[in-house]
Amino acid sequence: MIPASVRFPPEVVLAHAAAQIPEPGVLPGGCRYEPKWDGFRVTIVSDAVVSLWSRRGSDLTGIFPEIAAAGRQLPTGSLFDGELVIWQDDRLSFEALLRRQSTGARGAGRLSRELPASLVLFDVLALDGTDVRRLAYDERRELCELALEHVRPPIALSPMTRDKSVADGWFADMAPAGIEGLVVKGGAQRYLPGRRLWIKVKRRETVDVVIGAVIGPIERPEAVVVGLVVDGELRIAGQSAALRPEQARSLGELLRPPTGEHPWPEVLSPGRLGPFSSAQEPVRLTLVEPVVAEVSADSARTATSFRHSVRFVRVRPDEPLPS
Template sequence: MTATLPPELTGPVQVALARTVEQIPHAGALPGGCRFEPKWDGFRLIVARDRGGSKLWSRRGTDLSTTFPEITAACVDQLVPGTVLDGEVVIWTSGRLDFGALQTRMGRGPRSAAAHAAGHPASYAAFDLLASTGQDARHLPFDERRRLLEQLAAAWRPPLNLSPVTDDRDVATEWFETYTAAGIEGLVIKGGAQPYPAGQRGW
């Protein structure tokens, strides 16, 4: 039987949140060591793939499935039912993140959304795994969730993408200093041993 979603992950999902810090923390500042990721200039998006199709949920619980039809279709095509991802939807224009173009995609009806998807296609950067093969993964440490996510992402094609991560503070510092030109807002830092802190500022 094809996997279904855990009951707590079938609808709007409480996302993990981050708190602001003044400087890049040292490598051992969080349980299990720090894992550094780019902070994308986009909209937070939970992807839930079940046997009936895919749903895209915003951070505040709005259904954005028809707003980004190219992402919804890619999830149906490339994700196994029973999968829930956390990530960011973004639009690239001339090699730079274009938040303005992303905002123009909001609030469109299905026909208009399809036309805008053709003119300003979106991409999805997945950075966490909440469920796999119908099993809730939020209790697992981040490193284990990441390992499972990388396995899932091995066969992905755009517009689905795996957000990069490093445990090297020097590499993270280079990202912080150089990626801003492309529109990256900063860094998100997670603990390698941390479970998914739903609804909390645990990152």
């Protein structure tokens, strides 16, 4: 049985962002580097039945029946932490995961054949009915390796290295496969649910977008709402992180109210600002005359939107709007 000390739905350790890959001695017990998978963070429980839980506490068992079936390979009384992913054309496809999720259990059997998922495990919370979260990461990793030694796809153990030069190579070389970056953990760290103990380092790039609206007053915006031109249409693609005071001041001097009909509404439902927007209520926009800008964005995106907030860099008023 899963020990009573583990609450359900299971809560996981979190990570905080860093701009650079940390040096080996930054975390307690030394740094352990793993690829950052572009998927759904999940926990999988193997007990009398196998169940699959999202980070937010949703039961995903019926949506991914192929993973639940493969989970019967795991030791009884175990609980593992990992990432649910889908490979398409040798690259991770987050869009395919969203399709699986939106279809739900109704079409799960068909989609499990058309868009089969895989589960990459990287930590263990309970094993053989024992709560192992108090153990150091290095000890938990050893338990993972032993427990998963004979487990076959679609479940696999995530790679890990203690060598920063190897991690640097992964960061650069795994980009074509859709790996977002690295997650770094301390060899002596215990598993403390809800705490931001780990470090995530994401690959970022500068992208040209169109600012079509802001949040807050036009003369001192709080954040920008950005768009991308898709099939000749300017579509909302996400929003920026909060602007610094000097950014808000200089941007407010350049922005102007729209001079004609604007393609965007003045009020948005929360989901329109991206799959992972934290907005819970409708968002009121201050529409502006569209202008090209540069933003810094991580690699997590769909074909038409950014999945996380972007960082505003600068306005490009000299650049013509894309058509």
